[in-house]
Amino acid sequence: MTDPPAKTPDRRPGGRTARIRAQVLDAVRAELAEGGHEGLTMEGVAARAGVHRTTVYRRWRDVGGLLVDVIAAAGETDWQPPDTGSLLGDLTALNQEIQQSLTAQPSFAVALMAASFHSEQAARAQTKLWADRYAQCEILVDRAVERGELPSRHTDARSLLIAATAPLYHQLVLLRADPDPRLPERSAAAALLAAGAGAFTVRPHESG
Template structure:
C-alpha cells in the first residue's frame, strides 16, 4: 500500500477512463466481497481491463485501496476556507464525518487498521496516508495564525489531531455512533484549545498547567 498525496496530478484521456473503471470496480468489490478475497484479477475482470494493466500501474490491491482512499478523501474532505478558524474546523469536521460514515470506506478502514496491527509495512503506509492528509488540511490553522486568531507558535497539525480525535476514538475504540454533534464538539474543543495557547509547539507541562488545563 502506498499513500497518494493531496493534489496529486490525475491522468487524462484513455488512462483516466481506465483508472476510473478500476477504482469503481474496486469500490464495488469492497462493498460486496471480504477484503481477503479481493484480487487484482477480480478487479480487472470487473473493470473490463487486462490484469497486466492493473499490475503495471498499482502492483497490488493495497496500492489500489490507497489510491481510492486518497481520491475519496480529497472529494469528501476538502480544505475549507470560511474566513474563520471556527468555521473552517466545523466544515472540516463535517467532511471527516461524511468520509467515515460512508459504509464502504468505514469497512475498509476498519479492516486495514486491524490488519496493520500485525503488518509493519501496512502500518507504516496507513501512517503515511493519514500524515499526508493531516498536513494538507492543517493549512487552515496556518491561515488562522496569519489572521491573528491563534498564537503564532501554534502547531497546525496538532489542531487537526485534536479536532479529529473524538471521531477516531469512537470509530476504533468504543464503536459508539458518530454524528454531527460529535464532529461539532471536536471542532469547538480544538478551536478553544488553540486560542488558549494549549496547542503550541512543544509546550512544557508547567505551561499547560498555567493555562488551566490540568
C-alpha cells in the first residue's frame, strides 16, 4: 500500500497550534500502540485527542501524514547517547534503552515499525530517524578510540553499533522471545570483542 505525499510543517508550531499537535500526536501513539496500523484512523485520533476531525484532516491529510509527524517528533526530542566512561557500558546502556522500548506493553516502538511496512511515507521517515540516531551514537566509538579501547581510528562506527544493537531487534521483534536481562550486555560485549579483533576496522581509502 502506498500513500500520497503529505505536507509536514517547515517549522515547529507555537501556542494553540503546538498544543493541538501535541494532543494529536499523543493520540496517534496511543491508538497505534493499542490497535496497530490497522486500527489507526483519522476519526479515532481526532476523538481521542479531543480535536475536530476537520482540523486533523486539514493539517495531516491522512494516516501517512500522522505517522510521518510522529516520527519527526521523535527526532525533535533532546535525546543524548549514554556516557558511562567505557564503550561496554555505553553499548549496554544503549541496548537497555532499546530493550525497554521494545518490551513495553503496549510497545509503541514495535507498532511504529510494523506501520512502516504499510506506509511508504512512514518507512522513509523512520529510515531517516534511525540513520540519524546511529550517526548521533557514533560519538560512543569516537570516545572509545580516544580512550584506547579500540585498535585504531579507522573503526567503522556504524557497523559496530549495528552489530551491538541488532540482537535486540532479532530476539524481541523477529523471534518474539521473552526479554533476557543479560542480552543488552551480552550483545554489547560480543560487538566489543569483534571490534577489538578488527572486525570493523576499515582501511583509510575504504572509509571515504
